[in-house]
Amino acid sequence: MAQKSFPMTAEGKEKLEEELENLKTVKRPEVIDRIKIARSFGDLSENSEYESAKDEQSVVESRISQIEEMIRFADVVDASTVAEDEVSVGKSVTFLEDGEDDPETYRIVGAAESDPLEGKISNESPIAVALLGKRTGEKVSIQTPGGTMDVTITEVK
Missing domain, CATH: 1.10.287.180 (Transcription elongation factor, GreA/GreB, N-terminal domain)
Incomplete structure (x- = not known):
């Protein structure tokens, strides 16, 4: 195993x-x-x-x-080996939820280092799972326990 x-x-x-x-x-x-x-x-x-x-x-x-x-x-994970505009572990991603004016920014990290109060979310969280591998400008539907969120990725760094 x-x-x-x-x-x-x-x-x-x-x-x-x-x-x-x-x-x-x-x-x-x-x-x-x-x-x-x-x-x-x-x-x-x-x-x-x-x-x-x-x-x-x-x-x-x-x-x-x-x-x-x-x-x-x-x-x-070495985020520098991934395309500059691609969401991966170790990168920060900013997105705007449809119908909202304020963007949200999170850094995607491993589960062991996640700290939502510091803006660090686990790579296993619903938001991260939906965003991983996506690129700036893409629209993504995120299934969360509270329902579906439709977002547009505005920045990856």
């Missing part, structure tokens, strides 16, 4: 590597120290500090595994 690849920008991969380093060198040792301290309190069956620290250790170890897999199977 083939492993899933994780499309991402070079910047996104770098951020994951930094997070992994922080988890391994800072967070993991902190949690281990909390577990040691909580064990010193005695009876573990009714030790909420110990249970809390063990739960946190589970979350940290799970995130470490998740990041390691994403980095191992990272597919770093």
Whole structure:
């Protein structure tokens, strides 16, 4: 069975590597120290500090595994190899919805680095899926959970 690849920008991969380093060198040792301290309190069956620290250790170890897999199977996309006016991962796209006056701009990134509040949308989102591979000037119908959006791509950079 083939492993899933994780499309991402070079910047996104770098951020994951930094997070992994922080988890391994800072967070993991902190949690281990909390577990040691909580064990010193005695009876573990009714030790909420110990249970809390063990739960946190589970979350940290799970995130470490998740990041390691994403980095191992990272597919770093070089947007400069795609036509200048073609929508791809790593590029920003501006479009105007039919009947609207205000254009919307999003940067399409890998799922691991998406942050809608920062204008970064996942390549797996309905908007990105509909726009990927399209070019400036094209009209696109986007199927979203809220209905269909008809848009015209006004800029790709």
